[in-house]
Amino acid sequence: MDILNSIANGFGIAFQLNNLLLCFIGVLFGTFTGVLPGFGPSAAIALLIPLTFGLSGVSSIILLCGIYYGAMYGGSTTSILVNIPGEAASVITCLDGYAMAQAGRAGPALGISAFGSLIGGTIGIIGLMLIAPPLADFALKFGPHEIFSIMFLGLTVITYVSRGPVLKCLMMASLGLILSSPGLDMISGTPRLTFGIVDLEDGIPIVPMAMGLFGISEVFLNLEKTIQIDIYDKTIKHILPTLKDWAVSFWAILRGSTLGFFCGLIPGAGPVIASFISYAVEKKVSKYPEKFGTGVIEGVAGPETANNAAVQAAFIPLFTLGIPVTPAIAILFGAFVTHGIVPGPLLISKHPDLFWGVIASMYIGNIMLLVLNLPLINIWVRIVRIPYIFLFPLILLFCLIGAFSLDFSMSAIYFMCIFGVIGYIMKKFEYEPTPLIMGFILGPLMEKSLRQSLIISHGSFTSFFGKPICMIALSLAAVLLITNIMPYLRSKRMAVGTGE
Amino acid sequence: MKIDHNKKEQISSLFLLLFSGFICFFSYKLSMGSIHNPGVGFFPFYMGIILGLLSIRNFIKAVAQRKIAIEIIKTLNNNINWKNIIITVVVLFSFPLLLKILGFLVSSFLFIAFFLRFTKPSQRWLVVLGMGGAVAISFYFIFQYWLKIQFPPGIFGI
Numbered sequence: 289m290d291i292l293n294s295i296a297n298g299f300g301i302a303f304q305l306n307n308l309l310l311c312f313i314g315v316l317f318g319t320f321t322g323v324l325p326g327f328g329p330s331a332a333i334a335l336l337i338p339l340t341f342g343l344s345g346v347s348s349i350i351l352l353c354g355i356y357y358g359a360m361y362g363g364s365t366t367s368i369l370v371n372i373p374g375e376a377a378s379v380i381t382c383l384d385g386y387a388m389a390q391a392g393r394a395g396p397a398l399g400i401s402a403f404g405s406l407i408g409g410t411i412g413i414i415g416l417m418l419i420a421p422p423l424a425d426f427a428l429k430f431g432p433h434e435i436f437s438i439m440f441l442g443l444t445v446i447t448y449v450s451r452g453p454v455l456k457c458l459m460m461a462s463l464g465l466i467l468s469s470p471g472l473d474m475i476s477g478t479p480r481l482t483f484g485i486v487d488l489e490d491g492i493p494i495v496p497m498a499m500g501l502f503g504i505s506e507v508f509l510n511l512e513k514t515i516q517i518d519i520y521d522k523t524i525k526h527i528l529p530t531l532k533d534w535a536v537s538f539w540a541i542l543r544g545s546t547l548g549f550f551c552g553l554i555p556g557a558g559p560v561i562a563s564f565i566s567y568a569v570e571k572k573v574s575k576y577p578e579k580f581g582t583g584v585i586e587g588v589a590g591p592e593t594a595n596n597a598a599v600q601a602a603f604i605p606l607f608t609l610g611i612p613v614t615p616a617i618a619i620l621f622g623a624f625v626t627h628g629i630v631p632g633p634l635l636i637s638k639h640p641d642l643f644w645g646v647i648a649s650m651y652i653g654n655i656m657l658l659v660l661n662l663p664l665i666n667i668w669v670r671i672v673r674i675p676y677i678f679l680f681p682l683i684l685l686f687c688l689i690g691a692f693s694l695d696f697s698m699s700a701i702y703f704m705c706i707f708g709v710i711g712y713i714m715k716k717f718e719y720e721p722t723p724l725i726m727g728f729i730l731g732p733l734m735e736k737s738l739r740q741s742l743i744i745s746h747g748s749f750t751s752f753f754g755k756p757i758c759m760i761a762l763s764l765a766a767v768l769l770i771t772n773i774m775p776y777l778r779s780k781r782m783a784v785g786t787g788e
Numbered sequence: 789m790k791i792d793h794n795k796k797e798q799i800s801s802l803f804l805l806l807f808s809g810f811i812c813f814f815s816y817k818l819s820m821g822s823i824h825n826p827g828v829g830f831f832p833f834y835m836g837i838i839l840g841l842l843s844i845r846n847f848i849k850a851v852a853q854r855k856i857a858i859e860i861i862k863t864l865n866n867n868i869n870w871k872n873i874i875i876t877v878v879v880l881f882s883f884p885l886l887l888k889i890l891g892f893l894v895s896s897f898l899f900i901a902f903f904l905r906f907t908k909p910s911q912r913w914l915v916v917l918g919m920g921g922a923v924a925i926s927f928y929f930i931f932q933y934w935l936k937i938q939f940p941p942g943i944f945g946i
Contacts, residue, residue: 339935455846459804462839466811469832480818480828481811504880511872511907677911681903682923684876685896688883689927693937698884705880712873717800735831747823 295417298644301346302652310343310351311649315657318358322375323366323668324679329359329375329616331503335686337495337623338693345627346642350649352623356616357409357599357650360559361657364401364592365668369394372672377559377595380567384580384587391583395526396533400585401592402661403529404541408593409654411545412552412600416607417647420636424608427633432740433752437761439734442611444765445554446726457723460714464727465734467492474736487699494622494729496691496704501721502615503687504708507680509715527662529585537589540570544593551594552601558614559595559602566594600650606631607643610733615722618729797850801843808840872907879903891942892932897924 301307321332332355340348363375368385381401388397430438447457470481471491482488529537544566551562570590571580580587605611610632612618624631629639636643661668691700711721745751752758812833821827879902886895901920904911911919928946931937 342935455842455849459839459842459846462835462842463804463807465835466808466832466839469811469815469835473828476819476828478819478828481814481832483814508873508876511876512868677904677907677909678919681900684880684903685899685923685927688880688899689931689937692884692887692939693931693935696938698888701884702881705877708880709877717796719800738831739826742823742826747825 291417291421294640294644295648297641298646298648299651301641301645302350302648307347307350307645307649308652310347311354311653312656314351314354315358315361315653316660318355318360319362319365319657319660319668320671321355322359322362322364322378323671328502328506329356330498330619331506332359333616333619333623334495334499334503335690337619337626338690340623340627341693345624345629345639346645348623348627349620349629349642349646352620353603353646353650354653356620357596357653358657359616360409360596360599361402361405361661362668363595364405364588365398365661365665366672368397368401368588369665369669370672377563377598378592379560380563380591381588383567384582384584387581387583388585388588393583396529396585397588398665399527399529399662400533400537400589402658404537404544404589404593405596406654406658407541408545408548408595408597409600409657410651412549412597413647413650413654415549415597416600416604416650420604420607420643423604424633424636427609430633430757431755432737432744433755434757434761436734436737436741437752437755437758437765438609438611439730439737441761441765442605442613443723443726443730443734444768446613447723448768452718452720456719460719460721461723461727464724464729465731467497467724468728468731468735474732475739487697487703492728493694493700493703495619495626495694496700497707497728498615498619498622498725499687499691500704500707500709501711501714501725502619503683504704505711505715505721507683508708508712510676511680527665533585537585540566540586540590541593543569543573544590545597548594548597549601552598552613553604554613558617559598562594562598563591566590596654607635608633610635612726612729615725618725621729794850798847801847801850805840805843805847808836808843811836812840869908875907876903887942888940889942891944891946892939893924893928893946894942894944896927897921900924 302311317332317336318329321329333352336352336355340351343351359375360377363373363378364381364385367373367378367381368389371382371386373379373382385397385401388394443461447454447461468491470488472478472489473480479489544562547566547569548559548562551565552558554561567580567587567590570586571577574580574584574586576584602613602617605613606617606621610621610630612621621631629635629642687704688701691704692698694700714721714724741751742748752762815829815833815836818829819827820829820833879899883895883899886898889895890898897920900923901916904916904919905913932939
C-alpha cells in the first residue's frame with residue numbers, strides 16, 4: 289500500500305507540466321546521442337548538467353535520467369539501419385539487426401527493438417521500485433567498515449569487467465583514487481596536494497573531468513579519421529512486428545529482461561555486458577544457432593531488451609548504496625552532488641519526492657520513447673548523415689559553455705581541456721577511462737570510511753573480518769582478483785614447463 | 789611514426805611510476821598519522837604505492853613480452869590527421885582568453901568559423917560565415933538571454 293501511495297505521489301510530480309517537458313527533452317536528447325556515433329550518454333549527461341542549475345533537484349534528475357535510458361533506444365536505430373552502433377550497448381544488435389535490414393526487414397527489427405526496450409525498461413523500473421526501498425533500509429545499518437568493503441568490491445568488479453587488461457584497469461582505478469585526493473581534507477580540513485593552486489582547493493571538479501575524459505577525447509578520436517556511412521535509402525515499412533515475430537521473440541524478451549536486470553545490479557557490468565550475454569544466451573538456447581548473424585529476430589529482441597532493463601536496474605545501487613555502476617551513472621552521481629543531494633541509503637527517506645518522481649518519470653519516458661522512436665525513425669537516420677565536420681565544433685562549443693557555466697570561471701574550461709587531452713592519450717595508450725572515473729568518484733567515500741574504520745578499530749584490519757557483509761564483499765573481491773592472476777600464473781608455469 | 793605495443797606499455801608505465809613517486813613524496817610530507825589515526829597524507833600515499841607497484845608490474849610484463857612477440861600497433865601511424873587534432877587542442881586552450889577579450893558572441897563565431905575553414909575537409913567561405921554566424925547568434929540567445937549565463941562582455945560589450 290505504501291508503495292502504491294508513493295508511486296501515485298510520484299506520478300503527481302512527474303505529470304507536472306515542466307517535468308513532463310523535461311522528461312521529453314531528456315529522452316529526445318538521449319535518443320539523439322544514442323543515434324550519433326562517438327557521442328555516448330556519459331558525455332551527453334555531463335554536457336547538460338550545467339544547464340540544470342536553474343532547475344529543482346527532481347526536475348534536473350528527471351531530465352538527466354531520460355538521456356541515459358533514451359540513448360539505449362537511439363543506439364539500436366543506427367545499428368539496424370546503417371550498421372553503426374550509436375552506443376556501445378547496441379554493438380551486438382548490428383549482427384542480426386543490420387542483416388534483417390539488408391533483407392528488407394528493417395521495420396520488424398526496429399519495431400521489436402522498440403517494444404523489447406519498452407518491456408525491458410518497464411520490468412527494470414518495477415524491480416527498481418520494489419527492491420530499492422527495502423535495500424536502502426537495510427543499507428542504513430551499514431557502518432564505515434561495510435561501506436568501505438562494498439566500495440572496494442564495486443571498484444574491483446569495475447576493473448574486472450572494463451575493457452582491456454585487468455592490470456591496466458587496476459592502475460586506472462588507483463589513479464582515480466589518487467586524483468580524488470587534492471583539496472581540503474574531509475576530516476581535518478587541511479589542504480592537501482593543492483601545490484598552492486587555489487582552483488585545486490575544492491578538488492578536481494567531476495563534471496569538467498568527465499566531459500574531458502568522455503566527450504572531448506571522443507572528438508579527438510573522431511577527428512583522426514573520416515567516418516564512412518552506408519546510407520540506408522530503402523523505405524521502412526511494416527514497423528509493427530507480426531504475430532510470428534512476437535511468438536519467436538516473446539521468450540527472448542523475457543530472458544533479456546531478467547538477464548539485463550541482474551547485470552544492471554552488478555557494478556561495471558551494466559547495459560553493454562547485458563546485451564552481449566543476452567545474445568550469447570539466445571544463440572545457446574536457439575534451435576537454429578547457426579542462423580544467428582544472418583538476420584534472426586531474437587538476436588535483436590534479446591539484447592535490446594537486456595540493455596534497457598540493465599539501465600533501469602543500474603539505478604538501484606545508486607539510489608540505495610550511493611554506488612555508481614556505470615560511467616554514465618557515475619556522472620549522474622556528480623549531478624546529484626551538484627544539486628546538494630547525496631545518493632545513498634538516506635536518499636529515499638530524505639528525498640521521497642525525488643525518488644518516486646524520477647521512477648514515475650521513467651515509466652512515462654519509456655512510453656514517450658516508443659512513440660518517439662517508431663514514427664521518427666527516418667529523421668534519426670538523417671541525423672547520422674550529418675557530416676562530422678559540422679557536428680564537432682558544435683559539440684566542443686557546447687562543452688566549453690557547459691564547463692564555464694558550472695561556476696562562471698575559466699578554470700573549469702581548463703580542467704575540461706586538460707582531461708580531454710589526458711583522455712585522448714589514455715585511449716591511444718589503451719587505458720580505459722571508466723575505472724579512473726569510478727575510482728575518482730568512490731575515492732572520497734572510500735577514504736573517509738577506511739579512516740573511520742581504522743580509528744574505530746584502533747588500527748586493526750582484522751575488524752573487517754568480524755562483520756558478515758565485509759567478509760562477503762572482501763571475499764568476493766579477493767576471488768575476482770585471484771581469478772585474474774590465475775591465468776597469468778598458469779601461463780608462467782606452462783612456459784617454465786616447456787622450457788621457454 | 790610507428791610505436792610498438794610494448795614500447796607504449798613501457799612509456800606509460802614509467803610515466804605512471806614517476807607520477808606515483810611524486811604523489812608519495814608530497815603525501816609523505818603531509819601528516820601521515822598512524823594506522824590508529826590516519827592523517828591527511830595516509831590515503832594518497834598508499835594509493836601512490838599501489839599505483840607504483842602496478843606500474844612496475846606492467847613495465848616488467850611489457851619488457852618480458854618483448855622477447856616473445858612484438859605486436860605492431862598501427863594506431864599511431866601516419867594515417868592520423870594530426871593537424872586537425874593539434875589545431876583543436878590549441879583552439880580549445882585559447883578559447884577562455886578569447887572569451888575574456890572578445891566576449892561570447894564574437895569568440896563563438898570565430899570558434900565555429902575557424903574549425904569549419906581550417907580543419908579538413910575545409911568548407912566554403914559562405915558556409916563558414918553563415919554557419920558561424922547562425923550558431924553564434926542562436927547560442928547567444930539561448931545561453932545569455934534564456935538560460936542567463938553571465939559570459940564576460942569583452943571589449944565589444946556583447
